[in-house]
Amino acid sequence: MANDLEDQYGDDPEMSRLLRERLPRHAAPARLRAAVARALEPPVPRPGWGAPWLAPALSALATALVMVMWMAPSLPRTRPADPIQPLVRAILTDHSRIIIWGESHPDVVPAALPRVMEESGVTLDWVFTGDREIQLVDARPTYLEGVRGLELVYKDVDGHTVTYVIMPGGNVALPEAGRVQIDRWRPLVRTENGFSLILWKQQGLLCVLVSDLVSPNDLARFKEYFVKVRSSTEPHSIW
Numbered sequence: 001m002a003n004d005l006e007d008q009y010g011d012d013p014e015m016s017r018l019l020r021e022r023l024p025r026h027a028a029p030a031r032l033r034a035a036v037a038r039a040l041e042p043p044v045p046r047p048g049w050g051a052p053w054l055a056p057a058l059s060a061l062a063t064a065l066v067m068v069m070w071m072a073p074s075l076p077r078t079r080p081a082d083p084i085q086p087l088v089r090a091i092l093t094d095h096s097r098i099i100i101w102g103e104s105h106p107d108v109v110p111a112a113l114p115r116v117m118e119e120s121g122v123t124l125d126w127v128f129t130g131d132r133e134i135q136l137v138d139a140r141p142t143y144l145e146g147v148r149g150l151e152l153v154y155k156d157v158d159g160h161t162v163t164y165v166i167m168p169g170g171n172v173a174l175p176e177a178g179r180v181q182i183d184r185w186r187p188l189v190r191t192e193n194g195f196s197l198i199l200w201k202q203q204g205l206l207c208v209l210v211s212d213l214v215s216p217n218d219l220a221r222f223k224e225y226f227v228k229v230r231s232s233t234e235p236h237s238i239w
Contacts, residue, residue, distance in 0.1 A: 084172060084199070087206075090144045092195055095163045095210045098153055102161070104137035116141050120150035121238045122166050122205065128232035133157055134225055142167070150235075154225070160218075162211040162225055166235045169206025174199055183227045191219075198226045203236045 105112070109129075117123050120141040129136045138153035142165065149167025156162065180189045187200035191214055198209040209229060213222040 082175075084174065087145050087172065088190070088192065088197065091163075091165055091197070091208055091210055092193060094142060094144060094151070094165075095161070095195065098138075098151075098163055099161050099212075102138060102153060104153075104155065106135060106137045109136055109139050113139050116150060117238075119148070120166075121148050121168070122150040122235050123238055124150075125234040125236065126232065127152065128229050130154065131228070134162065134228070152233075154229075156221075156225070160211055160213055162209060162213075162222075164229055164233070165206075165208040165210070167206050168204070168237055168239075169201060170204055172206050174201065180223075182223050183230075185230060187226070189223075196222050198222070200230070202230075203234075205235055205237060207235070 113124065113127070116139045127136070134154050134156040136152060137155050138151075140151050140153070142149050142151045144165070144167060147167050149165055152164040152166075154162040154164065174188050178188050178190055179186050182189075182198075185200060187198050190197045190199070194214060195210055195212055196214050196219055200207050207230075209222070209226050211222055211225075213219055
């Protein structure tokens with residue numbers, strides 16, 4: 001009260017003096033001083049809980065863990081890497097290059113085969129050269145995924161290119177999933193990016209037949225080409 005009056009008459013020195021001399025002043029009770037001091041002190045964290053925000057944070061974390069455990073069975077699972085996918089892509093790229101830039105040389109294939117076999121490291125004891133439905137039109141060495149090999153290029157009566165790739169495949173494991181019984185063999189059959197592939201192992205070599213025959217009728221014809229090539233071509237590695 002005294003302070004309020006002093007503030008009100010602060011511009012009059014005489015009045016301020018009289019107020020200070022005549023108005024009584026009382027000291028604050030000890031309990032009031034203690035209460036004010038406690039109110040001004042920063043809060044002290046409770047033992048065992050650390051900072052005041054820690055308890056809510058731990059509660060939120062526990063809730064999140066429960067939600068993750070509940071949703072885990074429905075989360076999508078990562079598929080294992082396909083060990084032959086890089087090789088398949090390299091073969092498809094090379095086959096596409098043959099379709100675009102390849103030329104037919106059926107007359108020179110017999111003469112070129114010895115050189116191609118020497119450069120590729122793959123020897124052919126006998127080879128399917130064709131029939132009325134499909135003809136061998138080229139032979140060339142190739143280099144895929146750091147491995148040398150041999151390619152035989154065929155053309156069928158409808159103009160489809162069929163490439164037969166033969167290369168060392170000792171470290172390549174063909175998966176069981178996707179294998180199909182064709183005649184007396186059970187090769188791996190795949191359709192990818194508009195192409196069909198038939199993969200198998202023969203004499204320690206990896207053999208792949210690839211073409212754009214993908215419809216059900218064309219795929220049945222492609223399997224017939226496989227039987228012809230598989231029955232009449234016998235490769236083995238020089239090394």
